[in-house]
Amino acid sequence: MSELADRSGVPIPTIKFYLREQLLPRGQLSSRTQASYDDSHLRRLRLVRSLVEVAGLRLEVVRRVLAAVDDEAMxxxxxxxxxxxxxxxxxxxxxxxxxxxxxxxxxxxxxxxxxxxxxxxxxxxxxxxxxxxxxxxxxxxxxxxxxxxxxxxxxxxxxxxxxxxxxxxxxxxxxxxxxxxxxxxxxxxxxxxxxxxxxxx
Amino acid sequence: MSELADRSGVPIPTIKFYLREQLLPRGQLSSRTQASYDDSHLRRLRLVRSLVEVAGLRLEVVRRVLAAVDDEAMxxxxxxxxxxxxxxxxxxxxxxxxxxxxxxxxxxxxxxxxxxxxxxxxxxxxxxxxxxxxxxxxxxxxxxxxxxxxxxxxxxxxxxxxxxxxxxxxxxxxxxxxxxxxxxxxxxxxxxxxxxxxxxx
DNA sequence: GACGATTGGATAGTGTTACTGTCTAATCTG
DNA sequence: CAGATTAGACAGTAACACTATCCAATCGTC
Incomplete structure (x- = not known):
């Protein structure tokens, strides 16, 4: 997790917040206090930040847009x-x-x-x-x-x-x-x- | 003032707030508890609302934009x-x-x-x-x-x-x-x- | 000229959004 | 086994845009 924070420049509390808000999928739990995050997480995190900072979207909107992106049926x-x-x-x-x-x-x-x-x-x-x-x-x-x-x-x-x-x-x-x-x-x-x-x- | 509110559809407390925030010039005081607002006030009020609602500007930005508009020297x-x-x-x-x-x-x-x-x-x-x-x-x-x-x-x-x-x-x-x-x-x-x-x- | 409503002005309170901080128990690292 | 780190829950905060309440001074009207 701290690696994700370091690589993205987003503070850990914010990442936790995004996990709570379903803007970022949870990592693979390897034990109860350890989860691993891969490149897809980093990518998604950067996407969220760009949508918020560059496009100026609200988090609720970001969540809905990502849901559409993730829907394989579309x-x-x-x-x-x-x-x-x-x-x-x-x-x-x-x-x-x-x-x-x-x-x-x-x-x-x-x-x-x-x-x-x-x-x-x-x-x-x-x-x-x-x-x-x-x-x-x-x-x-x-x-x-x-x-x-x-x-x-x-x-x-x-x-x-x-x-x-x-x-x-x-x-x-x-x-x-x-x-x-x-x-x-x-x-x-x-x-x-x-x-x-x-x-x- | 209530006329201004009626004609613009903006509630009185909000108009007072805009006056405080210098987004709307004060009306001509005819007595200590009476000021008159003319068409320019109505126009300005509608402009502020549009900038906020349609263009999505923050009030601080609206204030600066209006200051530029009002600056006769430019x-x-x-x-x-x-x-x-x-x-x-x-x-x-x-x-x-x-x-x-x-x-x-x-x-x-x-x-x-x-x-x-x-x-x-x-x-x-x-x-x-x-x-x-x-x-x-x-x-x-x-x-x-x-x-x-x-x-x-x-x-x-x-x-x-x-x-x-x-x-x-x-x-x-x-x-x-x-x-x-x-x-x-x-x-x-x-x-x-x-x-x-x-x-x- | 009495009286309820309205006004300008000041101050305080509210709801929303997007974080940020603190705490706990489990677990990992040296 | 000591100290740091983590996931997860929950509480706190800062900024923004209003909204509500209060007051004394009119105003409009009867």
């Missing part, structure tokens, strides 16, 4: 969908059906077909509603430009998935969540660059 | 930079200079020139480092694809800024922060769509 595609479902902690405020309709119209227009129970359309409706209510609505053109950019990055993400199921699943989850900050930071950088170009008070 | 471009600086709460772990160098090489390649004290390169280095250390590094090609997509959305963002300074400042901040969820959700949607297309276990 295909790559299923895992992606369920990981996405796991990501909304609050039951996603029931956006008015009006906004939701508008979102669904756009999706149809773009030819995007999502899983029926996907929480994403409602989440999108909610995000757009917040913009509307602050007086900064997103035009259809702006939304479409965003959608095109989203397709571009998603193509890269999906095209690089490994063939093996469990590898693919982890890559998909890690890729989806830990590349989010990358995209956001690049966007902010690009804004600064563009804003500098169109300078003038 | 140009549109300055505000964007300072808002970005305000966003990192932790002092951004000092990414190894090696990773940082690599990031800066890419930026140069793309012709991106950022403000000297921008926290963004270090943040990017950190995000990439997390991916590396989990065994899922981002290739230069993938990063460039992300950068292109980022430019595309940033162009839309910047091109729509109003001319008036204070309008532009608010639009920039709101647009930067509250459109982030939109972009991320669209990306997840696009992943599901693409992943479904390349289905096959």
């Amino acid at each position: 295909t790559r595609h299923d895992v992606l969908g369920r990981a996405h479902s796991s990501l909304s902690l609050s039951p996603t405020a029931p956006a008015s059906s009006e906004d939701l309709d508008q979102v669904e119209t756009s999706l149809e227009q773009w030819g995007w077909k999502l899983h029926d129970q996907s929480p994403l359309p409602a989440a999108l409706a909610q995000a757009l509603l917040a913009l509307d209510s602050l007086g900064h609505p997103m035009s259809d053109e702006a939304l479409e430009a965003y959608a095109k950019a989203a397709v571009a990055v998603a193509s890269v993400d999906v095209s690089q998935l490994p063939v093996d199921r469990s590898d693919a699943v982890e890559t998909a989850v890690v890729g989806t969540l830990l590349r989010e900050p990358v995209l956001l930071i690049l966007r902010r950088m690009a804004q600064e660059v563009r804003s500098g170009q169109s300078q003038g008070q | 140009t549109r471009h300055d505000v964007l930079g300072r808002a970005h600086s305000s966003l990192s709460l932790s002092p951004t772990a000092p990414a190894s200079s090696e990773d940082l160098d690599q990031v800066e090489t890419s930026l140069e390649q793309w012709g991106w020139k950022l403000h000297d004290q921008s926290p963004l390169p270090a943040a990017l280095a950190q995000a990439l480092l997390a991916l590396d250390s989990l065994g899922h590094p981002m290739s230069d090609e993938a990063l460039e694809a992300y950068a292109k997509a980022a430019v595309a959305v940033a162009s839309v963002d910047v091109s729509q800024l109003p001319v008036d300074r204070s309008d532009a400042v608010e639009t920039a901040v709101v647009g930067t922060l509250l459109r982030e969820p939109v972009l991320l959700i669209l990306r997840r949607m696009a992943q599901e769509v693409r992943s479904g297309q390349s289905q096959g276990q």
Whole structure:
């Protein structure tokens, strides 16, 4: 255990806490006061820390995402969908059906077909509603430009998935969540660059 | 005050709390127990709620962002930079200079020139480092694809800024922060769509 | 002009999240 | 066999974002 702590840089009490919270599987008990942890534990521990620190997920969300990753019965595609479902902690405020309709119209227009129970359309409706209510609505053109950019990055993400199921699943989850900050930071950088170009008070 | 609470849907104790925390300017005192709040207060209150609920910012970060918005001495471009600086709460772990160098090489390649004290390169280095250390590094090609997509959305963002300074400042901040969820959700949607297309276990 | 409700302001308390510390008995190490 | 380490249970803490209570000073109304 102290080896696991040393190699991961995570303090022992925290590791114990993660074991309690089922974020980390227990090690193989070799006696009542001795368990052995292998590389898979180290790997999982690092994954948990990254999801928390880099992707900013709550532990409860991390637990659900990992459960999807660990579920051998799921295909790559299923895992992606369920990981996405796991990501909304609050039951996603029931956006008015009006906004939701508008979102669904756009999706149809773009030819995007999502899983029926996907929480994403409602989440999108909610995000757009917040913009509307602050007086900064997103035009259809702006939304479409965003959608095109989203397709571009998603193509890269999906095209690089490994063939093996469990590898693919982890890559998909890690890729989806830990590349989010990358995209956001690049966007902010690009804004600064563009804003500098169109300078003038 | 109760009118403000009614119109915004925010409970009175919370409004008082925001006043204490300097997230909301005090109203015009007409007597010792009466202050009047106008539309700017309502607007600001809604902005705070959106930044907290939609963009997921902490109150301390919201306070700093608003301070940048309110600082009349700053140009549109300055505000964007300072808002970005305000966003990192932790002092951004000092990414190894090696990773940082690599990031800066890419930026140069793309012709991106950022403000000297921008926290963004270090943040990017950190995000990439997390991916590396989990065994899922981002290739230069993938990063460039992300950068292109980022430019595309940033162009839309910047091109729509109003001319008036204070309008532009608010639009920039709101647009930067509250459109982030939109972009991320669209990306997840696009992943599901693409992943479904390349289905096959 | 009496009176219940409301206000601004200050202070204290609550619930949640993510740890961190302490304790115990068993076991391992030298 | 002495001292350190461990698994496991349980209690304590720090930060965050509210929420509740209290007070004296109005305000609105009858």
